[in-house]
Amino acid sequence: MSKELLRMENITKIYSNGFMANKDVSLTVHEGEIHALLGENGAGKTTLMKILFGLEDYQEGRILIRGEEVRIANPLDAIAKGVGMVHQHFMLMEGLTVAENIVLGIEPGKAGVFDKETAVKMTLEAAEKYNLPVVPNALVRDISVGVKQKVELLKALIRGVRLLVLDEPTAVLTPQETRELFVQLRDLRSRGYGIIFISHKLDEVMEICDNVTVLRRGRVVGTGRIADLDEKKLSSMIVGREVVKTVDREAPRRGDLVLEVRNLSYVDDIGKIHVNDLTFAVHAGEVVGIAGIEGNGQTELSEVITGLRPATKGDVMINGQSIKGRNIDQIRKLGVAHISEDRLVYGCAPDLSVWDNIASIYLSSKKFARGPFLSKRELNKFVDECIEEFEIATESRNTPVRLLSGGNIQKVIVAREFTSGANLIVANQPTRGIDVGTASLIHKLLYKYTREKNVAVLLISSDLNELLNHSDRLLVMRKGRFNAHFTDLSRVTDELLGEYMLGVRSMTEEEMGNVL
Amino acid sequence: MKKVQRVDMLFEFLRVFLGLIIAYAITVVFVMIASKGSMADAVRNFAIGPFVNARRFGQLMGKFIPYVLMGCGFCFIYSAGRFSLIGEGIVNFAPIITCLVMFKTNLLVGLPLWLNLTIMVALCAIIGAIVATVPAFIREKLGQSEMVLSIIMNFMLLFLSLWVLKQFLLDRSISMQATKMYPANMKFYSLVGTTNFHSGIYVAAIGWVIALILYNYTKIGQKIKTVGANPQFALYSGINAIAAPFIAQMIGGAFAGAAAAVDAFGLYPRYQYTALTNIGFDGLLVAVIARKKPAYIPIAAFVLAYIRTSAVVLNLSTNIPVEFVNMMQAIIIFFVAAEHFLSKSRQKVIFRLARNKEQEAHS
Numbered sequence: 053m054s055k056e057l058l059r060m061e062n063i064t065k066i067y068s069n070g071f072m073a074n075k076d077v078s079l080t081v082h083e084g085e086i087h088a089l090l091g092e093n094g095a096g097k098t099t100l101m102k103i104l105f106g107l108e109d110y111q112e113g114r115i116l117i118r119g120e121e122v123r124i125a126n127p128l129d130a131i132a133k134g135v136g137m138v139h140q141h142f143m144l145m146e147g148l149t150v151a152e153n154i155v156l157g158i159e160p161g162k163a164g165v166f167d168k169e170t171a172v173k174m175t176l177e178a179a180e181k182y183n184l185p186v187v188p189n190a191l192v193r194d195i196s197v198g199v200k201q202k203v204e205l206l207k208a209l210i211r212g213v214r215l216l217v218l219d220e221p222t223a224v225l226t227p228q229e230t231r232e233l234f235v236q237l238r239d240l241r242s243r244g245y246g247i248i249f250i251s252h253k254l255d256e257v258m259e260i261c262d263n264v265t266v267l268r269r270g271r272v273v274g275t276g277r278i279a280d281l282d283e284k285k286l287s288s289m290i291v292g293r294e295v296v297k298t299v300d301r302e303a304p305r306r307g308d309l310v311l312e313v314r315n316l317s318y319v320d321d322i323g324k325i326h327v328n329d330l331t332f333a334v335h336a337g338e339v340v341g342i343a344g345i346e347g348n349g350q351t352e353l354s355e356v357i358t359g360l361r362p363a364t365k366g367d368v369m370i371n372g373q374s375i376k377g378r379n380i381d382q383i384r385k386l387g388v389a390h391i392s393e394d395r396l397v398y399g400c401a402p403d404l405s406v407w408d409n410i411a412s413i414y415l416s417s418k419k420f421a422r423g424p425f426l427s428k429r430e431l432n433k434f435v436d437e438c439i440e441e442f443e444i445a446t447e448s449r450n451t452p453v454r455l456l457s458g459g460n461i462q463k464v465i466v467a468r469e470f471t472s473g474a475n476l477i478v479a480n481q482p483t484r485g486i487d488v489g490t491a492s493l494i495h496k497l498l499y500k501y502t503r504e505k506n507v508a509v510l511l512i513s514s515d516l517n518e519l520l521n522h523s524d525r526l527l528v529m530r531k532g533r534f535n536a537h538f539t540d541l542s543r544v545t546d547e548l549l550g551e552y553m554l555g556v557r558s559m560t561e562e563e564m565g566n567v568l
Numbered sequence: 569m570k571k572v573q574r575v576d577m578l579f580e581f582l583r584v585f586l587g588l589i590i591a592y593a594i595t596v597v598f599v600m601i602a603s604k605g606s607m608a609d610a611v612r613n614f615a616i617g618p619f620v621n622a623r624r625f626g627q628l629m630g631k632f633i634p635y636v637l638m639g640c641g642f643c644f645i646y647s648a649g650r651f652s653l654i655g656e657g658i659v660n661f662a663p664i665i666t667c668l669v670m671f672k673t674n675l676l677v678g679l680p681l682w683l684n685l686t687i688m689v690a691l692c693a694i695i696g697a698i699v700a701t702v703p704a705f706i707r708e709k710l711g712q713s714e715m716v717l718s719i720i721m722n723f724m725l726l727f728l729s730l731w732v733l734k735q736f737l738l739d740r741s742i743s744m745q746a747t748k749m750y751p752a753n754m755k756f757y758s759l760v761g762t763t764n765f766h767s768g769i770y771v772a773a774i775g776w777v778i779a780l781i782l783y784n785y786t787k788i789g790q791k792i793k794t795v796g797a798n799p800q801f802a803l804y805s806g807i808n809a810i811a812a813p814f815i816a817q818m819i820g821g822a823f824a825g826a827a828a829a830v831d832a833f834g835l836y837p838r839y840q841y842t843a844l845t846n847i848g849f850d851g852l853l854v855a856v857i858a859r860k861k862p863a864y865i866p867i868a869a870f871v872l873a874y875i876r877t878s879a880v881v882l883n884l885s886t887n888i889p890v891e892f893v894n895m896m897q898a899i900i901i902f903f904v905a906a907e908h909f910l911s912k913s914r915q916k917v918i919f920r921l922a923r924n925k926e927q928e929a930h931s
């Protein structure tokens with residue numbers, strides 16, 4: 053038996069609003085172990101890790117590192133005690149180089165003069181030692197998410213941490229990048245590092261983890277060795293019942309043209325081309341997926357279609373009407389709903405309540421209104437229905453959204469957009485960070501809406517399983533252009549898709565066929 | 569979680585109350601050091617001074633009335649994430665224009681009192697709303713700071729008001745700079761004897777109800793809150809992120825105008841402002857104490873009016889220097905407005921509640 057690295061004992065955490073987010077939670081991690089921490093949205097995973105990383109205090113319990121009781125005051129203290137954390141949203145300085153980011157806070161140099169050469173040398177040494185290749189002088193803003201993650205890992209490792217917490221690390225990676233990450237994690241494991249791995253993707257958990265702790269409503273509801281479990285057992289441990297994942301998909305009955313994009317280009321203020329002369333269409337009743345590595349123009353495309361950014365060239369028609377000269381409200385009224393990828397910037401107002409966040413799209417419409425007044429009673433009922441249907445874990449409709457867990461914030465956004473009555477849903481990463489139970493609910497709804505209500509869906513995602521299982525057609529986007537179009541998804545593998553995403557392969561116009 | 573809400577309310581109350589007690593304690597200490605007269609007297613003056621007779625209570629109410637209106641107005645500006653302080657200048661400016669109508673036209677002559685008052689308040693509110701569009705325009709259309717401009721404008725409005733007064737309205741029969749006495753059917757009347765407690769209270773009450781409805785039950789109120797909380801999210805939701813804060817500032821200006829009307833035509837027999845009144849800044853404080861919720865405005869306005877009146881009483885009735893009185897005010901306001909005061913104890917109570925609930929659920 054290898055040595056114990058971390059022991060959290062009977063941790064109880066009550067937030068300042070009286071919410072008990074962890075109750076008697078215990079967790080043990082040994083050297084050379086990858087430990088999965090699983091649970092539904094709002095189960096308390098991030099809370100527990102924030103406690104470990106010194107970002108939140110706790111009321112009861114104790115933390116032992118290598119058998120010694122410690123009190124972790126803040127993240128710097130955590131790092132000093134050997135605990136590092138890679139947050140789901142990277143915490144890097146975009147304008148600095150890789151090397152500068154890695155040594156930030158422990159900069160080499162004398163008398164406040166930054167010694168760039170040593171920084172580069174330190175970076176290269178660490179990269180070599182941990183087998184995490186990076187280019188020290190590249191600007192962080194120019195590197196891919198996969199590389200950013202390596203930088204985050206190096207940043208923690210160079211500070212000498214022995215226990216790494218990874219909060220949903222694979223949510224934004226391509227299969228190739230995920231595979232690479234797993235090679236590196238296995239390498240760290242063999243060197244005796246301990247790793248806590250949070251994820252909603254159970255296949256990955258099965259692949260890489262050794263042991264698992266499952267939380268539900270703040271309590272530990274199960275622990276075990278991964279070798280003794282399978283995906284099905286895991287998911288029933290998580291949600292407390294069995295999850296039926298696959299929907300039998302009938303072929304879509306394509307209806308009218310709902311979204312038509314013609315020769316669309318988008319160039320930003322500094323002249324960078326994000327969307328390059330794209331033409332495609334989405335019909336009523338079908339889900340068109342867009343795959344691509346993050347940063348290849350998918351987000352800009354969705355933001356032009358929904359009016360958040362102006363088109364530089366070309367046009368977008370929604371239900372036969374051009375969006376030219378229309379503001380966002382008018383575009384929404386043409387029948388558009390939009391799940392933004394940037395959930396905290398565009399998707400919600402964190403300080404406002406769940407109610408406010410769902411009501412926001414009805415403030416210029418006749419629905420829920422009596423002249424200038426809002427019909428509070430109807431809205432209350434509507435919001436309560438949303439909370440129930442989408443299983444949003446919240447104290448009440450008046451709870452500020454910032455107090456919800458990451459996945460539950462996403463549910464609020466999805467609930468608002470899905471129930472808006474639009475017939476075009478532009479869904480950018482709709483299930484990112486959402487637990488298995490709710491993700492399958494959202495997928496079922498997507499299916500139901502397209503098949504029964506003739507809704508058209510443009511689904512943008514970095515989760516290839518999601519794209520392959522829930523799209524009717526699939527486009528691959530790279531550098532602002534399409535380089536593949538699949539109409540029969542049954543033969544498409546993750547691998548193949550990854551190669552198109554990376555640009556190793558690309559289709560000719562003829563091969564792509566009719567994208568309209 | 570009803571219980572948690574009750575705990576929250578209890579602690580809100582305790583914070584105000586203990587804030588006052590602590591301030592008294594500090595007063596006692598300082599009075600012992602500074603005062604030559606009776607210490608007990610000083611403390612009594614400060615604590616219950618505003619309540620000992622009708623006149624002083626009237627003084628308190630005289631401040632309370634405009635505070636309510638000004639505070640309500642600031643809730644809107646502040647909720648939209650804006651900091652236009654234009655209310656201060658409106659207090660001087662709106663009534664002097666109304667005085668032009670009063671003294672230089674025949675429009676109001678012979679009309680019944682209630683109608684005149686309605687017209688005067690409405691006129692002041694309209695002027696306030698119009699004046700407030702200037703900093704709003706600067707901010708929403710030109711992207712410049714509404715705060716800086718509104719502060720500069722306050723002084724411009726003061727001097728403009730003084731110029732109008734001197735040029736057109738000055739009563740040369742008296743030595744002070746003021747207009748003639750307001751006609752009897754064009755001013756608020758005292759509700760209690762000859763005290764400052766005047767019928768403007770009805771305007772404050774109506775204004776408060778309007779603010780409550782606007783803020784909580786209308787689309788525009790909801791838009792204002794949404795834009796203030798996250799402008800990008802508002803934009804994404806299809807809300808006009810320029811119009812909503814613009815309107816919020818106009819609403820703020822209208823309430824400031826109403827506050828100006830009740831102050832100018834309620835407390836004084838003639839227009840006699842020769843400096844900024846500070847009601848605008850106090851209105852901001854009221855909104856801060858009320859956590860920008862119109863529902864809490866009357867309580868917040870009362871607390872501030874009370875503190876201000878205590879200070880005056882203390883200043884007049886003892887030999888304690890006025891700087892010291894001002895400092896006392898600052899301390900109280902600090903405690904009342906500080907969010908962290910008492911938050912530890914509140915935490916403890918809430919933890920206990922959560923644990924009890926947990927046990928109940930398990931037994």
Ligand SMILES: Nc1ncnc2c1ncn2[C@@H]1O[C@H](COP(=O)(O)OP(=O)(O)OP(=O)(O)O)[C@@H](O)[C@H]1O
Nearest residue numbers: 067073093094095096097098099455456457458459
């Ligand atoms: N600051 C806070 N105040 C009050 N409650 C909070 C606060 N932060 C989180 N919570 C609540 O604690 C619970 C656990 O949140 P946490 O972020 O730990 O969930 P999670 O397991 O990481 O979920 P997810 O998979 O969605 O990220 C949630 O119900 C959330 O609403």
Ligand SMILES: [Mg+2]
Nearest residue numbers: 097098457458
């Ligand atoms: Mg989380």
